[in-house]
Amino acid sequence: MDWQGQKITEQLMQLIIVAFAVIAFATGYLMASFQMMILIYAGGVVLTTLVTVPNWPFFNHHPLKWLDPSELEKHPKPQPSPNVSSKKKSVKK
Amino acid sequence: MHSFGYRANALLTFAVTILALMCAMASVSDNFNTPTPSAQVQVLNINWFQKQPNGNDEVSMTLNISADLQSLFTWNTKQVFVFLAAEYETPKNSLNQISLWDGIIPSKEHAKFWIHTSNKYRFIDQGSNLQGKEYNLTMHWHVMPKSGKMFADKIVMPGYRLPEEYR
Numbered sequence: 001m002d003w004q005g006q007k008i009t010e011q012l013m014q015l016i017i018v019a020f021a022v023i024a025f026a027t028g029y030l031m032a033s034f035q036m037m038i039l040i041y042a043g044g045v046v047l048t049t050l051v052t053v054p055n056w057p058f059f060n061h062h063p064l065k066w067l068d069p070s071e072l073e074k075h076p077k078p079q080p081s082p083n084v085s086s087k088k089k090s091v092k093k
Numbered sequence: 094m095h096s097f098g099y100r101a102n103a104l105l106t107f108a109v110t111i112l113a114l115m116c117a118m119a120s121v122s123d124n125f126n127t128p129t130p131s132a133q134v135q136v137l138n139i140n141w142f143q144k145q146p147n148g149n150d151e152v153s154m155t156l157n158i159s160a161d162l163q164s165l166f167t168w169n170t171k172q173v174f175v176f177l178a179a180e181y182e183t184p185k186n187s188l189n190q191i192s193l194w195d196g197i198i199p200s201k202e203h204a205k206f207w208i209h210t211s212n213k214y215r216f217i218d219q220g221s222n223l224q225g226k227e228y229n230l231t232m233h234w235h236v237m238p239k240s241g242k243m244f245a246d247k248i249v250m251p252g253y254r255l256p257e258e259y260r
Contacts (some may be wrong), residue, residue: 001094006201021112028119033162034169037115049104053100064222
């Protein structure tokens with residue numbers, strides 16, 4: 001699961017659970033059945049688990065694009081500066 | 094969110110938090126219920142009325158108890174505990190409260206009832222104050238919820254009097 005997938009799965013998890021909670025509470029209230037509320041909510045949690053916990057393919061659509069090795073030649077590693085040695089000389093004097 | 098375990102943990106934590114919130118809201122929704130219970134008690138007979146060897150008065154009586162407590166039930170109600178108490182004042186105690194009968198009402202269908210019974214618990218005074226005593230019969234109830242706050246209330250029914258003489 002890539003970075004974008006992780007973000008999507010977190011948002012999706014919260015969205016589905018809250019949606020089911022609202023539906024469950026409304027249904028339970030209207031049907032005057034606390035048990036119905038709990039059952040619907042439990043169903044929502046199970047559904048959310050199945051959708052967001054496994055690493056499904058649609059959470060892998062934005063892989064990181066690593067730089068090409070040829071970029072290394074365009075930006076060589078900096079070398080130590082000659083100024084350092086001159087500073088050392090002045091100290092000796 | 095980078096592993097199966099982390100995602101499962103995050104989901105379950107969030108789910109339990111929302112569940113607690115839903116239960117709290119269910120409890121709050123009980124406040125919108127406006128119950129209109131009614132109750133009526135007749136004392137059909139004083140079976141016997143005696144002074145105990147230790148000096149306390151004791152009464153046994155036959156009661157007709159009818160009540161409609163259906164309006165106490167909401168979707169969050171598990172059961173209703175109801176009890177009938179005799180309440181009176183004596184020089185020693187400003188409030189004497191003696192439970193005569195109680196019951197647990199498990200559902201709305203059982204909440205409208207009519208029963209004919211003698212007092213389930215003994216009506217014994219702390220002393221010898223019951224001759225000719227006026228008392229109230231009070232029906233108390235406790236609404237026990239599935240989640241959250243318990244409500245309690247009562248109906249006071251005044252105007253009962255015990256006989257002047259033992260029998």
